[in-house]
Amino acid sequence: MKKYVFATNNAHKLEEVKDILGDKIELLSMKDINCQTDIPETADTLAGNALIKARYIYENYHMDCFADDTGLEVEALNGAPGVYSARYAGDAHNSEANMKKLLQDLEGVENRKAQFRTVFALIIDGKEHLFEGIVKGEIVKARKGTSGFGYDPIFVPEGYTQTFAEMGNAEKNKISHRAKATQKLCKFLKSI
Secondary structure (H helix, E strand, O other): OOEEEEOOOOHHHHHHHHHHHOOOOEEEOOOOOOOOOOOOOOOOOHHHHHHHHHHHHHHHHOOOEEEEEEEEEEHHHOOOEEOOHHHOOOOOOOHHHHHHHHHHHOOOOOOOEEEEEEEEEEEEOOEEEEEEEEEEEEEOOOOOOOOOOOOHHHEEEOOOOOOHHHHOHHHHHHHOHHHHHHHHHHHHHHHO
């Protein structure tokens, strides 16, 4: 079975991707390869940040790997918070503070259209590949649900009435932005 490192310190993301991949490949975390580095995300695009993380692992650990970056893009805010989604309310990566700030920024705004976008950067034998997944939806006015993480309690995907946090991980992982990007990644890995 082929091994890949998923360059993330986010346990929620790791579990989500493991659930989506199933037993198709062996997925190692940064902890599994004893990488304690908090790789800085200094790019101004999701693809750029994903590539920074994947390149760091490939160059320093010489293992095939992939990394992702995800952003919530709100139409009325010209795509914000976007690449700054995790630190929208400051560098603390505080989901509660981020949601509170976003809801405040949208107070009185009728257009609540948004999309989650994930970009994976995969490096195999030094070759780089990008995979994108998007799920469109809208921002609700109050938090609903307790599962998931990040902005899940305030995002309702198109065609649904529940937030990601209300649907639970099994349902979310079938339709999410990360699921779509992961499926593209899997399809590619199976084709090589």
